[in-house]
Amino acid sequence: MRWNALPQPIRQVRIDRPGRRITFRSPTMRLLVPIFLMLSPLLVSAETKAPKGVDVALVSENRSIAAGKKFTVALKIHHHEKFHTYWKSPGIAGVPTEIQWQLPEGFTAGEIQWPYPEKSMMAIHPVHGYERDVMLLVDITPPAAITEKKVDFKATATWMACADGCYPGKISLDLELPVAAEPAVDPEKTGSFTQARQEIPQPLQHWATEVVSAVDAEEIRIRLKPESADAVLPQDVYFFSSDGQISSNKPQRLEVKDGVYEIVAKRSKFGPKGKTSLPGVLASASPLVKDGARFAMIEPVVK
Structure with missing residues (x-):
């Protein structure tokens, strides 16, 4: 594709060498990052020897593996x-991290397994x-x-x-592990992998959830109702839409009436249409259940 064939907002960007900074000349361009990345082979193929802004590594929970026994690795x-x-x-802008594997036969x-997300800013846009x-x-x-006797695992990570x-990043990673009769966990990695698993949202317990707005309504209402005494009143609650139905650049608000909570959010113009459920992660400044996490996976359906 020729550069001058691209729409004007997409041409309003300056690219340095692969892995270098991308700067924007118009606010519109900030909303078009995902489109630009799909159109630009230069960024897709960018590979940095010294990634800008991050350090990336491929690590294994096991120090040895065995046939037929599942084990866990991580992009750190x-x-x-x-x-x-x-x-x-990502919300209104951004590109998810991806891993492409080159695994041995079989x-x-x-x-x-995505950890719970955070609210951040890309220029002036919440993401x-x-x-x-x-x-x-x-x-x-x-x-x-x-x-x-040993197996080599290769992966290509992009972010x-x-x-x-x-700054787009791409790097090739390599991990070699010995093969044994029984797998062995690396004790030095136990703590970090345990912590990582604790950051993966689990289904919400002790709360009933539903969407009380119509399919494709501009305003989305997520109703939360306690089902037991183990449900804890949420504080500073926020919903991360995992399929892009809710706009990340519009504020959410919480309404409370008679012990029932409703998160009110705006539908994204770029999200999927005709959905009858709303998958995502519910996050709170305080635990959502007694002795529980501050985040949980929910998928309320339209009632």
């Missing part, structure tokens, strides 16, 4: 000060991502038989790191 992302990367559903990789350090967990399943500007 350390964010430099003021930088963030993106959740699976090995299979599961989906990324959903990570400013804290995170581990993106992936389960690997070996075949029923392995003849090699977008943003602060005052945005």
Whole structure:
């Protein structure tokens, strides 16, 4: 595709060498980052030897693996000060981190197990991502038989790191693990993997949830009703839409009446249409259930 064939807002961008900063000349361009990335082979193929804004590594929970025994690896992302990367559903702008695997024959990789997201800012636009350090967990399943004494796992990770500007990143990673009769967990990794699993949202308990607005309504209302004494009144609650139905650049508000809570949000103009459920992550400044987490997975349906 020729550069001068692109729409004017997309041409209003300056690209340095791969991995260098992207700067925008118009506010409109900030909303078109995902479109631009799909159209620009330069960014898709960008690979940095020294990633800007992040440090990325591939780590394993196991120090050895065994045939037929599933184990877990992680893409470990350390964010430099003021930088963030993106959740699976970034919001109004941004690009999710991706992992492409090159596995030995017979090995299979599961989906990324996404930690709970945070609210962040890309220029003037609220987005959903990570400013804290995170581990993106992936389960690997070996075949029923392995003849090699060691196995080499390769992956290519791509991401977008943003602060005052945005920097696309791509890196090839390699991990070698010995094969044994029984798998062995690396005790030095137990703590970090345990913490990572605790950051993965689980289904919300002790609350009834439903969408009380019409399908495709501009204003979306998510109703939360306690079902037991273990439900804890939420504080500073926020809903992260995992399929892009809710706009990240419009504020949400919480209404309370007779012990029933309603999160009121605006529908995204770019989200999917005709959906009868609303998947996402409910987050609160306080636990949502007694002795529970501050975040949980919900998928209320339209009533």
